[in-house]
Amino acid sequence: MFTTLTAPLPAPSTVLYALLGVLALGLATVLYLYPYTARTIPFRNLPGPEPASALFGSLLTQQRAEPGTTYSKWAAAYGPTLRFRSILGSWRIVSTDLRAAAWVLQHTGQFHRQTGFNAMLDRMFGRGVLMVEDAAHRRQRRVLAPAFSAVNVANMMPVFWDKAYELDKKLAQVVSDGEKGGAQVDIHLYFMRTALDIIGLAGFNYDFGAADEADNPLSKSMFAATNGIQKPSIVRVLQIFYPALLPLPTRFTRTLDSNRRIQDKVAREIVAARKAELHDVKVEKKADIGKDAISLLIKANMSPDLEERQRLTDEEVLGQIGSLVLAGNETSATALAWTCLHLTQHPEVQVRLRDELDGVPEDRPSMEELHALSYLDSVVHEVLRYDPPLPQVVRMCVQDTIVPLSQPVKGVDGKLMSEIAVSKGTEFVIPINEINRSKEVWGPDADKFNPDRFERAPGATVPGVWGNLVTFNAGPHNCMGYRFALAEIKVMLFVLLRNYTLEALPSNPRIERRGQGFVQRPFVVGEEDKGIQLPVILRRREV
Template identity: 35%
Template sequence: MLATILAVIALPLAIGAWWLLKDLIIRSPLDNIPGPRSPSWLSGHLERLFHRHNGWKLHNELSDNYSGVARINGALGKRILYLFDPTALHSVIIKDQQFYEEASFSISFNNLMFGPGLVSTLHDQHRKQRKMLNPVFSIAHMRHMTPIFYQVAHKLRSGIERQVRQSPDDVDVLNWAGRTALELIGQGGLGYSFDPLVEDAKNKYGDVIKATLPAMFSLGGLLFLTPYVANLGPPAFRRWVLDNLIPNPKIQYFKGLVDYMTKQAKDLIAMKRLAFEAGDEAVMQQVGEGKDIMSILMRANMVASESEKLTEEELLGQMTTLIFAATDTTSGALAQIFQLLAQHPDVQERLREEILQAGCGQDIPYDQVVDLPYMDAVCRETLRLYPPATDVYRDSTKDMVLPLSKPIRGVDGKYMNELAVPKDTRIIVAIRACNRNKDIWGEDAHEWKPERWLSSLPSSVTDARVPGVYSNMMTFLGGGRSCIGFKFSQLEMKVVLSVLLGSFKFSLSDKEVVWNLAPAKYPTVGKTSTKPSMPMKVELLKNTSS
C-alpha cells in the first residue's frame, strides 16, 4: 500500500521535474545557433532582458554582434530565438504566421489585463474582431476625425502656454503628451472627454495608465508563469487566490491598476449603452456626436449576425485595449520626438518653417498634414530608430524551417541558409534590432537622420522586404496582428506637432532624462526614479498669443 502511495506521488513529481529540466538535458538544433553565454542556468538571460536599464545593453549586444538571429536562454535552459533577419521575420509574421502564434504568456497576460480584446485573442475570434474594427481605422474615418484632433491639440496648446508663462524651465512634456493621447482616444475613440487639459487638473485615469507599464515590467519573469495560472479554476476562485494568498506587493499594486481601468471601461460602456437606448438625439449629444470608434463598433454589433456579433466581454476588451494601447505608446513617441528636436535645433527650426508655411495661421487639412515631407521624415525616422515597443514574442506551434536572407555561421563552424525550429520554440521578434539592422539601413543605421526619407530609399531597404505594415520597418508589426491603429497614431502625432511647434520652442532641461526598457519604453528623471516624466524647457515664440 505504501509503495503504491509513493509511486502515485513520485510519478507526477518525476514528470514535473522532467518537464522543467528537459531543456538542460536534451540537445536541440537551436544549440548550433550562436549567442551570448548564459549568465545563469536558473534564469538564463531573463534578468538582463527584463532590466529597465541593463536590458538595452543586451539588445545592443545581440543586434550588433550577430547577423539577423541569435540564441539566448530563458529559465532552466529554455532556448529562445532572437530574430531580426527580414526573410525569417517574413515567415514568422506573414507567410507562416498561423504556425507562429502570439506567445502563450502574452495572450494569457493580456486577457487577464484587458479581457478578450484584439491583443488577447487568436484565430477566428481575432479575425472577427479585427474585421469589425477595420472600418473605423480607415483613412476616410481618420479624415473625418481630424477636426476633433485639432480641437484637443488647441486645448493642449492653451494649457502649456499658461504653464510656460509661469515656469518655462520645467514643463513635463511626457505628462502633457499622455494627457493629450488619452483625451484624443477618449473623444475620437470612445466619445468621451477624460481631461480638460488645464494645468492643475487631476487625471487619475491618465496616472494609472502611465503607472501600468512600469508596474508590469517590474514583474519580470513572473510574466512567463501567467499561462500556468490563468485557467486554474473559475475566475472567482482565481480572484480569491489573488486577493488572499499572493501578498507580493508588486502583484497587488499591478492588480489595483488593472481593476481601476476595468471599472472605468465598464462605466463608459454602460453610459454609452444608455445613450443608445435613449435614441439618436442622446447619442448625438455625446462627445463626437456618435461618430467615435466605440459608438460605430457598438452600432455595427447591434445589427451583426449572431456568428459575427461580439460578446459583452469582447466589447469591454476592445475598450480597455484601445484606451491603454493608444495612450502610452503614442505619448512616448511624441515625447521622444520633442527630445530629439531639442537636441537638433536646426531640425526643429526647419520643421517649424514647413508647418508655418503650410498652415498660414490655420489648421492644416488632413490630406496636407499627413503628407508634409519633413514632418513625415521626422516621424518616420523617430519611429524607426526609437520604436515604442522593443520586441514582441511568438511561439512555434509545430516543427518549422526558417529561411534566412543571408547565411550564418553555426557553432559547429558550418554555414546555414535556414534554421530548424522545433515546436514550442519561443521567438523574440526583435523590432528595434530590425529597424537598426546595418545590412538593411547602412552604416549610419544607428544615427537619427530624417533626411534619409527625403529621397529614394537605398535598394538594401527595398530589397530586404521587411514585413512591417509601415514604411519598411517593424515598428507597427505586420501581417494579421499588425497595429490596427497606426494611422490614428500617425495623425495624432502630426496634428500635435503642427499646433505646438507653431507656438513654442523646445529645449533640453538641465535634468538628466533616462529612457527605461518596458513593453512600451518610457522616460524618467535619472535612473533611480520609476515615475514616467520628461521635463523640458519650453518658450513661447514671439508674435504668438492665445
C-alpha cells in the same frame, strides 16, 4: 467580466503553497533536464551566448540593459540569427533576418503572442483584440478595423485639434509662470495626459479629464495597471512566462483585480450609453451616430449584413476599451516625447521643421494637408524608425515549424543554414530597434538621427504596414490604428512647434530608454527614483 462563484474559494495561503509546490517541482524538473534540452532542441546548431544563470538564463542580462544594446552585442558576436537561454531553461531565438521576421509575423497560426503576457493583459483589461488569437482575433478585428479607416480617422481630427490646443493653453500658463519666458517641463507627462484624453474621446466618446488632472477612477486604474506590469519584478517575470502562477495573491495581482473591477464598471456604462444612441437594433449603415471607434464598432456589430457567428459578445465589446487605451495612449505619448528629445539634440532640424509649419496658413489643416508636409512626415518617420515605442516583438511557437532565412547563418559546426527548425514552446524575438537601425536597409548612418534619409530609397524591403518599418508590426496582427497614431502625432507637433521652442536642460542630463517588456520609456540617469520623465525647456514664441 468576472464569473460569479458559488463554491467557496480556498484560503490564499492554500493557493500560495500549492502554486509554490508546483513551481518547486517544475524548477527541479527543469534543472534535471537542463543539460539534456541543449542537446535535443532542433535549432541547437545556432550560435549564441552562454547563459548567465541556470534559473534565468540570459534573460535578465537582456532585460536590464537599455533596449537593443544586448541584441546588438550578440549579433556582432554570433550573427543576425542566434539563440539564448531564457527563464527556467526555456529558449529564445532572436533574428534580424527580414525574411524570418516577415514569416513569423505573417504565420500567426504557428506563432502566437506570449501566452502568459496575454493572460496578464486579459486579467487587466479583458479579452479585447490585443489579447486573442486565431479565429477570435480575426472575428474581432473584422468588426473593429473599419473604425480606423482613413475616412474615419479624418473624422476624428477635430478631437485631435481640440486637445492639442487645450495642451497649448496649459503649457502657455506654465511657461508664463517661469523665468525669462521659459520653464522646465516634463513633456512626457503632458503628452501622456493629452493622449489619454484623445483616445478616450476618439476611442469611445469618454472624457478622462486627464489634462485637467481630474480625479477620474478609470484613468487612475489604467495608469496603475500599465505602470505595474512594466515595473521590474522576478515574480512578475515568472507570472508572464508561467500563467499558472497568475493566481498568486501578490500585491500586483490584487491591484490588477481592483483596477479591473473599476474598468469593468465604467466600460459597461460607456457601452450602454453608446448603445442607447443606437435606438433601433436594426440600425442602417448610414445612420448618423457617434464617430468614436466604439460607436462605429457597435454599429458594425449590429449590422444586419454581419452573420450571427461573426458578431462580438458584450464581453468582447467591453474588452475593446482596454485594448484601445493600451494601444493608443502611451505609444503615441512616448513617440512624441522622443521627438522632442531629438529636436533639442538637433536644433537645425527643429528650425527647419518649424519653418515648414509656419508656412501653413490654417490653424487646423486637414489630415491630407498635414500628411502633405514633407519635412514633418520625414521627422515623424525618422523618430518612429530610430525610437520605436515598442522595442521588440515576441512570439511563442505553438507548433513545430520551419522558418526560412534570407541570410544563411553559420552554425556552431561551421555549416551554413538557410532555415531554422523551431520547436513548440520556443519564443521567437524580432528586435524592432535593430531592424529599424539596420545599415543594410538604411545605409552607413543608420545609427544616426537623420530625417533626410528618406530622400533615397532604402536598401531592402522591411516587413511592416507603414514606412518600411517594423514599428507598426506586420501580418494579421499589424497595428490597425497606425493612421490614428500618425495623425495624432503630427497634430500635436504642429501646435507645439508653431508656439514654442524646445531646448535641452543646461545640465544636459542623459536620457536612458527603459522598458523591454512593452513601451520603451524615458528616464533621466541619476534620477530614476523620480520615475518616467523627459524634461525640456519650453519658451513661448513671439509670433
